[in-house]
Amino acid sequence: MLTCTAPVHQPRSLDEAIACRAIHPFATVLAGGTDIMVYLEAGSLKPSSLLDLWKVDALRGITVQADGVRIGALTTWTDIAREARMPAALRDCARTVGALQIQNRGTVGGNIVNASPAGDSLPMWLVLDAVFEVRSWHGTRRIPAAEFWRGYKRMDLAADELLVGVHVPAVSGDVRYRKVGTRLAQAISKVVLGLRVATVDGLVTEARVAFGSVGPTPARATAVEHALVGRALSPETVDNAVAALQIAPLDDIRSTADYRNDVARRILRAELLALARG
Numbered sequence: 001m002l003t004c005t006a007p008v009h010q011p012r013s014l015d016e017a018i019a020c021r022a023i024h025p026f027a028t029v030l031a032g033g034t035d036i037m038v039y040l041e042a043g044s045l046k047p048s049s050l051l052d053l054w055k056v057d058a059l060r061g062i063t064v065q066a067d068g069v070r071i072g073a074l075t076t077w078t079d080i081a082r083e084a085r086m087p088a089a090l091r092d093c094a095r096t097v098g099a100l101q102i103q104n105r106g107t108v109g110g111n112i113v114n115a116s117p118a119g120d121s122l123p124m125w126l127v128l129d130a131v132f133e134v135r136s137w138h139g140t141r142r143i144p145a146a147e148f149w150r151g152y153k154r155m156d157l158a159a160d161e162l163l164v165g166v167h168v169p170a171v172s173g174d175v176r177y178r179k180v181g182t183r184l185a186q187a188i189s190k191v192v193l194g195l196r197v198a199t200v201d202g203l204v205t206e207a208r209v210a211f212g213s214v215g216p217t218p219a220r221a222t223a224v225e226h227a228l229v230g231r232a233l234s235p236e237t238v239d240n241a242v243a244a245l246q247i248a249p250l251d252d253i254r255s256t257a258d259y260r261n262d263v264a265r266r267i268l269r270a271e272l273l274a275l276a277r278g
């Protein structure tokens, strides 16, 4: 049975939450708790105290802005899946996180800061050129997703900072999401792909390709992007782009490196060809 007797701080406003974080930088932040509860149950986390954000409504919700959309860190996957103003591929991603119970409770911020290499949303923030807003008592910093994850579970977030929101700019192009897991729901991914390709007059003007679950952090496949930009999305371009993919996945409990390598290439090819067909 799960027992945790650590004191819980429960701020009601964002200012209170930020002040609480400054006073208790070693408290474990709790959002939806869908990752934290697993660690508590397994005994791998023994918090000295918890900073429960769940009642901070200012951290919740989706706001359309002049230059894109702002997503509060406490916004759940169910909120994303139901929001028509979200890029369709991000809604697709939301629907693959766990199953409905997890989507109702699990948050965008929790997925980002948990920083699992298998976190389904992480490649999507990379291809959407998202910017993370983090706040402490000293002020606000905006960090491009591409600079946030520094290594396995290491990120650009200080002990006194909270992730407060994600800005998704109004980007051009078609966005795609593919997750390969053992089954459709409640599956930790073996390979995740985020893809965005913009074309003008038949030529690719912008490309973003990012994979998750194939390395210690989610990462953009920049060689693939370079193989696409400036070219027509022909079968030959797709072949060259797939050939340019360089990943070095690990064998682990969910999959072998060979399988991941093969699947990553197959889904990249399939999604690029689907885009080419329009």
Ligand SMILES: Cc1cc2nc3c(=O)[nH]c(=O)nc-3n(C[C@H](O)[C@H](O)[C@H](O)COP(=O)(O)OP(=O)(O)OC[C@H]3O[C@@H](n4cnc5c(N)ncnc54)[C@H](O)[C@@H]3O)c2cc1C
Pocket (backbone or CB within 6 Å): 028, 029, 030, 031, 032, 033, 034, 035, 036, 037, 038, 053, 073, 074, 096, 097, 098, 099, 102, 105, 106, 107, 108, 109, 110, 111, 112, 113, 114, 118, 119, 120, 121, 161, 162, 163, 164, 186, 187, 188, 189
């Ligand atoms: C059965 C099950 C299935 C799952 N399936 C998937 C899946 O398919 N795909 C997937 O990607 N994940 C999956 N997960 C993992 C989890 O549900 C997601 O990562 C979820 O988005 C985490 O959000 P949360 O609010 O519950 O995070 P929490 O557990 O509350 O927190 C996660 C981490 O982020 C930190 N944190 C949270 N919010 C903030 C903040 N605003 N500022 C600073 N730090 C913060 C916490 O301290 C903790 O380290 C699954 C989990 C379970 C239990």
